[in-house]
Amino acid sequence: MKPFTFFSPRTLAEASRILADHNGNGRALAGGTDLLIRMKRGQWTPRAVVSLNRIAGLNEIALNGELKLGARVTLNQLIRSPIIREYFPVLAATARNMAGVQVRTLATVGGNLCNASPSADMSPPLMALNARAVIVGAAGERVVSLDEFFVGPGKSVLQSDEILRELIVPYNSRAARASYKKLEHRAAMDIAMVGVSVAVEFQKAEFGNRNCADARIVLGAVAPTPLRAKRAEEILRGNILNKENIAHAARVAAEEARPIDDVRSSAWYRREMVEALTRRQLMEIRDLRLEIGD
């Protein structure tokens, strides 16, 4: 590993200043489950590593009309949090299917997002939930919709002095029934070949009403960034969530995907799986609505 200076500031402002001083040669450290591996492999050679672990308040989970999710919240915290389990079950379920126990103890929500991997598991469900990112930098604070957060593989809108502080996630009935499915080669310790998150809001809360007020469909690992399947969403918006519309939306979502061939999967299979996973999750939401009118 290349030599580097380790900083452990107590405030975000100080952390941001150190990053600014290093002018792109600094890296923020949260859980370190990606950073340290890349440093050991020589892929990243930062001159400064700025730990966020002594900064207070970054690991908070609070629900006050909207959910405030600190960037340093670990995957294990998500899994255990009563707030998350009750009101945002998709986030707990997603975290539970990531990596293994040891990594989940360290890895953070913010880290998963800021690495901006196209296959990151936290991105699609948080985008489906319409989350916003609160970013702090030398110039102050700004809020960016997660839809606009990702720029390309490994690249987000974060400038070299900026740090993700927290996510704000609106709470509504959609949150309770959002879902995320990823296609893996095995049942654990795997990266998504394809990940699809779906969130649907119905027009009326009455039993059996299947008119879809709004839908968000987010695709992971099938484009340079997590991708909203906007045309597919449009097919559902204002329409009844029935088999025909679901099949149509799933087909269109597959068309919207821009997958590549790589060591994990072919583009053909990824596209097929976008369709299958989208259809499946929409059908599950429909079936649940018919069964218990949730």
Added chain:
Amino acid sequence: MRSWRWDVNNYSVIGKRVPKLDALDKATGRAQYGHDLNLPGMLVGKILYANVPHARILNIDISRAEKVRGVKAVITGEHNPVHKFGYGADNTPLKADKVRSRRDEVAAVAAMDDDAANEALALIRVEYAELPPLYSAEAALAAGAPLVHEERANNLFLRYNYAHGDAERAFDDADEIVEEEYFLPYVTHAAMETSFALAVFDLQNRLTMWSTTQIPFLLQRDLSEALGMPGRDIRIIQPTIGGAFGRGLDVYPFEPICALLAKHSGKPVRLAFTRDEEFFATATRQPAHVKMRTGVKRDGTLWARDASVLLDAGAYISWGAVTPLVMMETTASLYRVPHAKFVADVVYSNNPPTGAMRGYGNPQSTFFVETQMDMLAEKLGMDPVEFRLKNANIPNSETPQGLKITSCGLRECITEVAERIGWERRSSVSSNQLSVVSNQSSVSSNQSPVSNPQSPIRRGIGIACTLNVGGGARIYRSDGCGATVKVDDFGRVTLISGSTEIGQGSETALAQIVAEVLGVRVDDVTVINSDTSVKPWDVGTHASRTTFIAGNAAWIAANQVREKILDHAAQMLNVSPNHLEMRDGMVRVQGDAAGKGIAYDKVVRAMHYREDGNVVSGTGWYDPPTKLVDKDTYKGNISAAYGFGAQAVEIEVDTETGQVRVLKIVAAHDVGRAINPMYVEGQIEGGAQMGVGYALSEELQVREGRILNPSLLDYRMPTALDMPPIESVIIETADPEGPFGAKGVGEMGGNPTAAAIANALYNAVGIRMNQLPMTGERVLRALKEKERMENGD
């Protein structure tokens, strides 16, 4: 044939679930693996790999690397001894003239720490003149192909040509014929501990090497060839080894390189593979392209079989080149087939060098033989179980290949797994009717997928069998192993065994054998098996041979000790030694448990403290009554016993994703006698797990000679969560030659799994997969293809 003096039903230790001797040390992290070792002044060794597939080396400039602070030695091909090494005598530690694969070793560094070593590696400049690369066995055999080894006339290393009966003509008399083509992938051992060597020379120029090898005595010899030094000056020590699975069956360049670095630096040098290196720089299982046809008579009698196999051995030949010997055994002798022909070409290419891996050809051949058995059964309209039973080997028979089958529980294995998986459900399990959900099955069916006609989930059941050497395998001129047993004044029994423990548990099985013979507790037995300067000779851990071969050697040595103790006790007790037995730590008159006896350690003390005393020890040597195969016909009885097995699986296929999930495996294996049922189950379960990986997810993706997925993330071995419940059934046939009737089980568990899964997949959705692994993507493509055909597009 050995006659056991002990009553089968009255063993005190044999057949008991004794925990492994090193279980606590391993579970608590106390066991010392090679990676844990640290010697004063020890340096880190690192290797520079070529990363060009085929090229002449024009120049290697190490001048900048040598100047890096902390670097103590930089070596290149110039430092090589002149002698080549390896099974093909085609390899050198570092390459001087040309490189033949991307992972060819071109230089190495010894430095104070990893960073200095890596920095130095990055500063080495190698100039190459690239040569046209060969990326497949087919390309390597094409006319005018460039030569991987220019001293050879062509790239064909060896052709195996086996035949019995007259397969060519017999196909004319067959009533049904199946002919298929198979593509089998590169897979790798991915042992938990990566490859390791630690070398140090003493002032007399003698080498000590700590190693993860499976063949310490052959490594001694191979290193002496590679290094050009006397074998007697080489001592191999094996610390606790974290798995090997065939990886350690040859000497590989990193071992002599480590020694050369130690020599040139004058310091101990540790060379431990990173996980990346473990994937790209260890020898893999050969990929194979197979064509096979089988003919049957209408009554279900297997009649003729003809297989041709093309093996891409890569740039250098290891013992992995001998795997066709095992493949031909499956092809010609798993069932009785009167006419058989088997041809295999082992070919050089510029792909990564390949080697030995658990099963040694058998998972491959079992896959193509056993999937074809199901196809034949279908053509005949016969039940696959019935078809197999009809053609199964029987005890005390000799196959046309010359295998002398003594104990044989194949039929019991087949019947047992068929019953336990619920074979009668096979014809209905894949259809969509409510009635087929079985409550007898332990498979969780909470979603009852088959009960819902809308559901994309289908179920299927499949079976496959295996034959594996179980009484050693004479692939070297000797298949022998030595053992010494001694007893000290306090009754501590020490077994010094030539065999090698790589995590399989054999040392505890050996301790049980010694404990049973001497009537002591397993806790009273210490096993020493880690140092060539202490232990007697052995050819190594391979071919599922350790419990059988080393067990017989230990049995012989322990019996000598027993006789010495009984003789002396007879004098002390004034009875005939023939009337005495050793049991529960006592020597006493047979059948007289309450009668007068004497503690065995007291007898030993008495023998030590007398004028004409003696050391209480015994030495055994066991080399089984077998032969090398005939070098022209490949016939002959290679093993003193044969293990058999059958596995039945139930699977679920998601027809929308193509993904296959194994719900249950029932594995019955004829192991002669289970010295320790827990380890037998462990071997079966571990084998089945490797088999599930081979079937569904494991593949080293090699493109243009480069391994694209050298990580535990992208090389997908099944996790615990991917494994179904495995019901292991131990079939005991009490082999006449095995120690207490035991036969080997080390490799068998992984042989039939992939074929059973493929057969279940056919049962579930009617597709035949002839390429492994059967990934979701491949299955989905096949399903879509089938749909297209059925729609007549």
